[in-house]
Amino acid sequence: MTDARSAAWDAYSQSKPQRRQTNAKGENTWFNWTQYADHGPGAELLALNPGDTALDLGCGAGGNLAHLATLGVKAVGVDISAKQLDKARERWPDVDGMELHQGEALAYLGETFTVFDAMFSVFGVAWFTDPALLLPVVHATLRPGGVFAFSQRPPVEGCYGCQASYIPRGPDEDPAIVKRWDYRPDTWCSLLKGYGFPEVTATVLLAPEQDKRTTGTLLVRAVRGDHAHPL
Template sequence: MSETGGPAWDVYSATKGHRRQTNSRGETTWFNWTQYADHGPGAELLCLKPGEAALDLGCGAGGNAAHLATLGVRVVGVDLSSGQLRKARDRWTDVPGMELHQGDALDQLAETYTSFHAVYSVFGAAWFCDPHLMLPAVHAGLRPGGVFAMSQRPPVEGCYGCQASYIPRGPDEDPAIVKRWDHEPDTWSALLKEYGFNDVTAVVLPAPEDDKRTMGTLLIRAVRGSE
C-alpha cells in the first residue's frame, strides 16, 4: 500500500461532520481547495469540460467530486475510509457521474484504464503518499495537457520531507499515526518538473483576513507535458 494508515482515516471520519447544505452563495455544490469556507479559487483551476474525466485522490465525503459531476464531468473518487465513502454515497446519491472506490490512491492509478483530463487532491491522498511514487503515477494517469492540482497545509519551517500526523482516538487510546510529505513550494516545483510536468505553480494562499486562524493553504498546480 502506498498511502498510510487506512484504519486511521475511519477514526478521522468519525470526527468530521457533513458539508453544509449550501455555501454563502446559496449553492448546493461547490469546489473548495482550502481549509476555510467560501475561500480561494474553485473548479476552474482544473480546466475541465463536460464529458471529460477527473480522478479525486482522497475524495473523502465527496463534496468536490459531486460538484464536478453536476458540471457534467465524469468523476472517479478513491478513499481509504469506508466511513467517508458512506457519507459520500448517502449525501450525493442523486448526483449522476460519480464513481466511488474504497482503496489506495496509487493502486487506483495503477489499475485504471482511464486516461484522465485532471487528477486532484484536496488535503487528500497526494499529501500522504511519497511524491517519488505519487508524481510518476499521476503523470502516467493523465492525458497530455491534463492538469494535476493538490492542496494541503504548508510545511512547518524546518520540518520537511516525511512527517507524522497524529489523529486522536480518545482519552484511553494512543492516537492513530499516518505519514505525510511536507515540502516548501520550490521543492514541489522542482519535483513536478523532474517528473515531466510543465507550467508549475506552487503558492501559499493566505488565510482570510477576517478569520482568527492565520495558517495559509499550499496550492500546487501543474500540467502534464507531451511525450
C-alpha cells in the same frame, strides 16, 4: 499497514461533520481547495469541460467530486476509508456521474485503464503519499496537457520531507500516526518538473482576514507534458 491506515482515516471521518447544505452563495454544490469556508479559487483550476474525466485522490465525503459531477464531468473518487465513502453516498445520493472506489490510491492508479483529463487532491493523497511513488503514476495516468492540482497545509519552516501526522481516535486510544510529505513551494515545483510536468505553479493562499487562524493553504497546480516519462 493498509488496514491500520484505513482505520485511522475511518476514525478521522467520524470527527468531521457533513458538508453544509449550501455555501455562502446559496449553492448546493461547490469546490473548495482550502480549509476555510467560502475561500479561494474553485473548479476552474482544473480546466475541465463537460464530458471530461477527473479523479479525486482521497475524495473523502465527496463534496468536490459531487460539484464536478453537476458540471457534467465524469467524477471518479478513490479513498482508503470505507466510512468516508459511506458519508459521500449518504450526502450525495441524487448526484449522477460520481464513481467511488475504496482502496489505496496507488493501487487504483496502477490498475485503472482510464486516462484522466485532470487529477486533484484536497488535503488528501498528494499530502500523505511519497511523491517518488505518486508522481510517476499520476503522470502515466493523466493525458498530455492534463492538470494535476493539490492543496495542503504549508510546511512548518525547517520541517521538510516525510513528517508524522497524528489522528485522534477514541478517548482511551493513542492517536493514529500516518506519514505526510511537506515541502516548500519551490521544492514542489522542482519535483513536479522532474517528473514530467513542465508548467507548475505553487503558492500559499493566505487565510481569510476575518479568520482568527493564520495558517494559509499551499496550492500547487501542474500541467503534464506531451512526452511519456519513464516510471
